[in-house]
Amino acid sequence: MAREWKLVVDCADPIRLARFWAEALDYQVEDNSALIDRLVAAGAVPPQAYVEVAGRKAWRELAAVRHPDDPVDPASGTGLGRRLLFQAVPEPKQVKNRLHLDLHVGPDGRDAEVERLVALGATVLREVADRGSVHTTMADPEGNEFDVQ
Structure with a gap:
């Protein structure tokens, strides 16, 4: 059986890279604000876990882009198809990519x-x-x- 997948990119600034790759690929930045709002209301997410971007909440250390024609989970805003996830890591990039x-x-x-x-x-x-x-x-x-x- 074929597997679903996403490509995860370690980075310093996930929001900046998601914006770049959304423009580069003509993809859409995922909107996780409904999920964040629910988690904040339940007391499960502290204020330092998210930031305000273009009038909506976004994860501080995670941002994803998705193909505009692929389905989306309406409860979380997560793409269910072709997507790139950018996650913050503390160390800088040091060597040539092994995947591009x-x-x-x-x-x-x-x-x-x-x-x-x-x-x-x-x-x-x-x-x-x-x-x-x-x-x-x-x-x-x-x-x-x-x-x-």
Whole structure:
């Protein structure tokens, strides 16, 4: 039986990275405010566990983005399909990723996509033409590598 999954990215600022990747992928930042409100009302979540973002409560140390066409659990705001979860960790990124995303835009759209991602806060690391692949290796605002093909 196939398994459901999510990709979890350790980071320093989950809210910032979720916003970046939501824009980069044309995904939606998950809205967990209803869940947080319930947990706060029940006394299960202290005030330091969440922050106010764009007029709604968001987890301070967790933020996720989801594909806009995938279902959502209405009770929690959690995506039930393709999603990336960003979680705060105390240590900074130190080495090259062992796992990365490839954004497929095609050769005619690559330059414009790279320019758009730079405007969102990404940086170009290098241009690659190797083993039949031509792509741009970039880094997100926290230095996580990804490729634009």
